[in-house]
Each structure stands twice: as structure tokens, then as C-alpha cells.
Amino acid sequence: MSVIKPQSDSESRTPRGVDAPSTSDPVVRSLSFAIGGPLGRHANDPPRRRFWAPTRVVLLSAIVMAALSWLQKYPCADGGWADFQQYTQYCYSDIRALWGAERLDQGAIPYLDHPVEYPVLTGYFMGIFGLFSYGVLGAAGGTVYYHLSAIVLLILGVVAVAGLLKLRPGRPWDAMMLVAAPAVLFTALVNWDWLPVALTMFFMVAFARGRTVTAGILWGLAVAAKFYPLLIAGPLLLLAWRYRRFRAALVTVGVAAATWLVANLPAIIWAREGWYRFFELNSERGIDWGTSWYIVRHFTEPGDPLNELLGTIPVLNWLYLVAFVVACVAIAWLTLFSPTPPRLAQVAFLVVAAFLLTGKVWSQQYVMWLIPLAVLARPQWRMFLVWQVGELLYFFGFYSELLTVSSSNDNPAPVWGLVIPEWVFIAASLARLVTLTMLVVAVVRDVRDPSRDVIRSFYGTDPDAGLLLPASGPETVRAGKPLPDRSPRR
Template identity: 35%
Template sequence: MHPTTSHTPPEPRRGPVRITVPSRNDPLLRRLVEVLGGPLGRHTDPGRVSPGFWTIERVLILMTTVAALAAVGAKNMCRTQGWGGTNSYIWACYSDWPALFHARGFAENAFAPFAAGAQFEYPVLMSVVASLTALMVVPGDYDRSLAFFDLNVFFVAALWIATVVATARAAGRRPWDAALVAVAPGMILASTINWDLWAVALLAFAVLAFARNEPFLAGVLVGLGMAMKLYPVLFLGAVVVLALRTGRLRPLLATAGGAAASWLAVNLPFMLSNPAAWSHFWEFTRDREAGLSSLWHAWNVAAAAVPGAPQLSAEFINSAAFWLFLLSCAGIAALGLAAPRRPRLAQLLFLIVAAFVLVNKVYSPQFVVWLIPLAALAWPRWRDFLAWQLAEALHFWAIWMYLYANAADIQEQHTFPTAFYVLAVAGHMLATAYIMYRVARSMLHPEEDPVRRVGQDDPQAGPFAGAPDRFTLGGALGALRERAGREPRGGA
């Protein structure tokens, strides 16, 4: 005799659903496709009628492949002329990979990050990826740093495709929104700078796992992403807000438990075997000065041109960045709890990561790739997305021209104006803040949300799907007012 257990009855298997067509749904694309014959007809049935060989995912993969080739082309001057001197600045083709191959000892020892006295400024799993890639560069009389670059580009292209597919599958009735990730200028320009796309892909699959009601698996992927780059841990912040609003704590515990388990499984062996090398990343992060293109670096650059203006120290920046991010998270949580409808996971996650990017003391050029898949799910509007990406592209070029002006031995009147670099930093921050505004507004006005306007609630909700509100700020304030009204008032 088996003990009786209570199970939630499985949801009935759904048939094919009607897919949202970008040329009909997006105002910008609707106008642009007029030259191709106009939007898809209203009597078509996309998603329910077989498209033949060219499925949505295959088209997206083709688009991503073309964009990846463009990304290689953007680095071609450095691939052919070398990364030395000011080449990587004047041609805007800089990449960390060739520089780190020699500077961090990969040329002599593929596992240099784990050697005694190693100082590799990246988390453990990224160190593993870098070492395994370096191991594939066999000794020989050829440009091994170029081979290291090309191998990393190959992996980045595969990760890019994987991210696009995961985003399409997590988007519910709007899989074409993944095209934003496939052709984003920020991906073309910045994906081949560093290993960030490993963390981006892991977070994209974590969102997909959560959407498919697998919170523990989502947590495992988040933990692996944290071992690549710390920012995937911010996924837990979005889950916290949804757990508070719905009163469902089990998804939060499962996600956090999976993240802790996978992060410890990767990090613990290195913490015990080589604590000095393991801790170098944390010490480097704590002690480094403000990074290029951050709010704080732009302030110091501008202050240097003004007599008597204060320069911000690393200690002040660490403290200010922490408190600003904490306040931002509190504001996002309040917004999520005050919104008239339960906010979507992607909306919360984008706002949290974008806030981190804006106030963090480092903004490397490749950080834009963190936001692109999240923006595609949070606010899939082509006009706003492309305007934001244009600002990021201008900022991308401004960084390298600023570095070229400071590195090249040329006359001052022929250099890049520093003021334009500061303005470009301000421009990319304002453009990111604008997308944040649109996302926040769509939370307060759900009828403006492109995702909800096509008849779906939250494709990424997973275990929170269909959950009623148990706690909202409006409800809490109403309860306090009602309690205050029932209390007897004392009189003289």
C-alpha cells in the first residue's frame, strides 16, 4: 500500500498558439515593411500553420550567424594588423583575449590562473573557460594569440545563437522578439571583447528554465553564471519581489538553493586548494579604481578639467555605488509591489541589472551585452531599442577614441575631445535610463505593455503563473489605514 500524497493536477497540454507577428505588432516595423509589401495579412495563422523548413528559430539562427560574421569583420583590422600599439584604439577593434593570452601567462601555461602566485582578475568558472581555450592553442611558430582570439570568437558565436534561441523560447507568443538579440549593434560591437557572453547565455537559460517551472534548475544555471560573472545573482532579486507579492516562497527557496549549490560546487575546490588565487578576483574588485565609462570615471575626468573640483577615491566610490544600488533595489521592489498587476519577471530583472550597470564603479564596453536579452523580453519595441543601441554604439566609439587620444603621441588639436567622451558616457546612461522608464511605466500601466497586449500575462512567470496577490503596498497601506480607523481615539 502506497502512502497517499497530494499532487497538483498537471495542466492540459496546449496546442500550437498564434504567434505575434512583428510587422503587425510593432509600429516601427509596420512602417518599414511597406517597401516589402506591407505587414503580414490578418487572416494568416502564424504558429499554427507549418512554415516549412524556415521555422522562426532557423531564421533567428541565420540572422545571428550573419551578425556574428559582422562582429568578426568589426575586429578584422586588428586580426590582420595586430593588436599592438594604438591599433586597437584607432580601429575600435580592442579585445581582451589577445592581450591576456600573453599578459596573464596563457602562452606559457594554459592553466596559468590556477598556478601559484597567479593574479587572474576573473571568477573561477571564467578562469576554467579561459584555460581550456588556451589549452586548444597548440605550440607552434604562428600567431598563437590570434588563434586564441579566433577560438574564443567561435565559442561566442555559439553562445550568441544559444542565447537567441533561449530568449525566443522564453518569450511565449512573441518569439520574434529574440531578433533584437540576434542583430543588436551592441552584440556586434562588444560581444568579442571578453568572456561575458558565457554568463549572458547561462542567465538566458536560467530565465527559460524558470519559465518552464523549473526553479531549482534555474538556480543551478544562475549559480554557474555567478561563477562566470557576478551579475546573474541579481536574478534572485526579481524572484524575491515575486515571492513577496504572491506569498509563494518555495520557488524562491528552490532557486536560491540551486544557485548556492552550483556556485559552491564550482568554487569550493579552488577556495580550498588555492585560496590566494581564488581570492584575487574579490580583492581586485574591491580595490580597483573607477573603470572606464562608469559614472564615477566620467566625474573624475570632468573634474580634472575644473580647478578645485574634487576627485572621487576608490573608497568613496565603493560606498556610494553600494548605497545607490541598494536604494535602486528598494525602489524597484516598491514599484513591483505597488504595480496594479503582478510585474513580469523580465521587467524586474532588467530594471535590477540596469540599475547595477548604471551605478557600478565599472562599466566595461561589453557590459551592454548583459542588458540586451533582458531588454528584448522586458520592452520589445524596435524604435526604443534601436535608439538605445545607437547611443551605446556612439559610446563604444567614444571610449576607444578617448583612449587613443591619451595613448597617441600627437598634437592636442588633433586629438579626440575629452568633453565628447564625457557626453557619450552621459548619453549611454540616459538612453539606458529611458528604457528603464519605459519598463517601469509599463509596470504601472499594464495596458501599455507590448507583451501583455497580445493576450499573455507573463511568459517567464513559471511557478508564479496565475498566482493571486497576497501582499501589495496598496493593500498593506489600506490595511494600516483600516486598522488605524478602528482604534479608539483618546480624549481629554
């Protein structure tokens, strides 16, 4: 078993039980010289009561970033979208676009009156605000519908940040990575993803505290909002097997399954065809923009056998399923046979990242799934920022690609619109794929060598594992206090 290295001299100068990023993270340390340098020796005993505590700073910053996200999408709120405004101003949002596409402008009830392409909790969310806006303003209620949805989603975003703070007592500045992530600013309101992200964060909080029933309920609701939280089931069960502690995992999975069923039952009973549309659409979809399969197809010629195979939906479904299964087998091997059991957040991040890297659909807003897990798995700024640069390159490349393919001689792009050749979009897609792969490799290295893992070094254990840990149980997070230092002494 690997030995965790003891704290360095700089780390030992931090306040007891609280991490100071200026002494533990090279990027923050370098930036800190602009405001006086890293935390010094005489900061060992900061005032116990002060308004500008780290948690307040992080939450206030989250509110400011939420406001900026709202402003970033504001030009598209009215739905007019003249002269490709949604692409040239990077403000496209499914929330506004589907006001008409899902017949919410006609007072349609999701699933019952019109099939919905999302899981039921997202559909219910759409329906509640859609019916309210239609009831107040009729077909003209689209702008009200968008703003109501956006405000509630951004509140959920702040809630997700609060959940991350609860998962990392003693390391409140880790949550600033989620707050300050550039991709969050541009994609927070592209879709309804803050809903499942917030539920997933508090599922992990409840599980870390040993509240398996509460965790199961929150997890089931998260899966009822979007598919991706279901992917955490594999990591949870694998770690339960590694620790030989099954009860907490099985209770959580069982309660989650029951909660998901209860949430879906109304749509299954009264609107089965509309409810089934989500599953049908995912089986029918072809290669989406920017995926690894899109890149592969770009380098084939029409008529080539591989090009033809990738254009055949049943074959494509099998190809990406096999690729994902192979990746999951590799992650399972790493989980079961690494020298030290990996942390739950590390394995969850690897599985969700593998799902996106091998999948046939990789929508721009899916980065919202990964960022909180990346922060929990590896809260180090350098590689995180490299990945975020890759995401931003793809974001801007994607909108330019949409502008390019949407414009024509009869409807040209405006002069200020950036029209790009296909190879530029492929390069941006490769940047996203490569930088995420680099982050995956970094997490794998942390698993193989736990002395590199800053979370395990700080807590001495996995703070997210809850009752899976044989000797600690729900003490991993309790009353907002960090674990006692369990690292070996000199």
C-alpha cells in the same frame, strides 16, 4: 488592478497564437511598407510547414551576425596591434590581450599559477583553451587561442538567441532584437560575456518551465562565470513575496548557491590567493571610463572636496553602494506595490540597469548583460534603437578617447585615427547614460500601466514566472506553444 486592453483590429488579423510585428510594432510597421506592407487579412492561416519559419530565420540571422562579429575583430586576432590598430579599427579584445597578461603564453594554469581577475568559470574557460593552444604551438599559440575562444563564444551567442526564442513562443521576432542589436556586433568578442549570457537565458527558460533544480544549476554556473546574474536573486525573491509562493524561488536560489560553491571549490582549496583576486580587484578599482562618477568628476576641479572624495577608493565604494541600494529600494517598492505584479524580466532588467547606472565600473561589453533582459522586458523597437544609438556613440567615443590618451609626441596617433577632446567623450558617455535611463523609465511606465506592456497583453500573464504564478505554474512555456489568450473579451 489594471485591466489589459483587448486586441486591436490589426492585432486580431494576426495568425492565432503568433505575433506579427508589422501589425503590433510601429517601427516595424513603417519599415514593412518597403516590402509590401503589414500582414494582411488573408494571412490568417499560413502554411504549417515551411522552411523559412520565423525561428529558422532568426537563428540563421544569428549565425550571420556571429560571423560578422568574428570578422569585425579579425584584424586584432594576431595580437600585433601596430599603430594603435586596436583603437583605429575598433577591434580590441580582452580575449587576445590577456593571452600574455594572464601568462597563458607560458602555459600558466589560471588561479594556480597566476591570479585571474574573473570569476572561476570564465577562468576555467580561459585555461582550457589556453593550455590547449600552448600545448600545440607554445608561446606562438595566441592566435589559435583567440579563434578557438571566439568560435565557442559565438556558438554560445547563438544558443542565447535560441534561449530567448524558447522564452517567447508565439513572438519569435522578439529575438531578432538581440540578433540585430548594433552593440552586439561590436562588443560580442570584447570579453567572455556570451558564456554567462547564454547560461542566464537557459536558467530563465528552465525556471519558466517549472524546472527549479535545473534552473538553479544553470543560474549557479552563470554566477560562476560573471557576477551580474546574481542580481536576479532580488527580483526573484521579491516576486515570490508578492505572489506568496516561496518554494520555487528558495529551491532555485539554494541549488544555485550550491552549484556556485561546487564550481568555486577547486580554486578555493588549491589556489585561494589566485581565486580571491577577482574580489580584491573589484574593491580596489577606481572610477572607470564613462561611468556616472566619471562624468561628475569631469565637472569638478582638482583639489575640490568632491573631486578628492571620488578619488578615495573606500569613500567611492560607499558612495556607489549607497546609490545602488537606494535604486534597489525604489525597484523593490515598485515590485511590491505596483497595481499588478511586474514581470520577472522587467524587474531583472531594472536591477541590472541600476547596477550599471550607479556603478563605478561600466565596461563597454556590459551592454551584453542588458540587451537580452531589455528584449524580454520591453520588446519594442523604437526606444530600443534609441538606446542602441547611445551605446554606439559611446563605443566609438570610447575608442577615440583611448587613442587620444595613448598617443604622444613620441608615439603619435596615425593620421586616420580620430583624436577627440575630452568634452566629446563626456557627451558620448552622457548619451549612453541618458538613453539607458529613458529605456528604464519606459519599463517603469509599463509596470505601472500593464496595458502598455505588449508581453502581458499577448500572454495575459508573466511567461517567465514559472511556479511563482499561483494558477499557472510551469505552463507559461511548454512544448514551444504560447499561453492561451487570457485577455478580457469584448
